[in-house]
Amino acid sequence: MIKDFYSYIKEEESDIISYSFLTITNALYYVYFDPYQYALHVEDYPNLLKLGYGFGFERMSKPSNWVEDPLIFSTISQIVFDFIQDNGNEVVLLYHCDNSDQKQKGRDKIFEDWYRKSELNTEIFKKRISICHRNSEDQEITMFMGYLTSESNQSKSQIEEEFQFFAENLVDKH
């Protein structure tokens, strides 16, 4: 269980569920769950995507001062925990580190560190892969993609197999 976290609100729209919280330094964070991100691929990966949600979080305002704030990740952990409790252990949260500003490596490291230190790492399973390709300007780009699911998810091993199959399929398309 999470010892302490910021108070948060949940908002549901037709195609997205978001949670938000304000930190002590007035930084506003949104955590979102998107049921449509991977919906077109459910038939190919039923265990992975039947209850699969695109998952992400964003800081929407700058803090008034930059101090290390462990409650931010505690709150994100609590929200993940809350979402799984509401939607069942079969939920799979798929993430892809934003690479629009080339800062995906830092995001991946922060997320990995958070997971290792998180109070939830005994209850939530995390899997991630790196994906390398060259863009149209011939620059090498490394992206990071993975998923979180409950350790109590009874389809955990099938999900792991399907995620591997998904990665192999991407490569096998030439």
Next chain:
Amino acid sequence: MLTKIVISPSNKEAISFFEEIAKRKAEIKKRLEAKAAKRLISHKG
């Protein structure tokens, strides 16, 4: 255990899969930014 994949520049299908993800993420970010702006105004007010 699979940890890394390398996509060939000619693998257009794989590249377009990631472009679609980026597009949807950008769309969501834009919507959340609009919500956040309202929230921050009301918070200041």
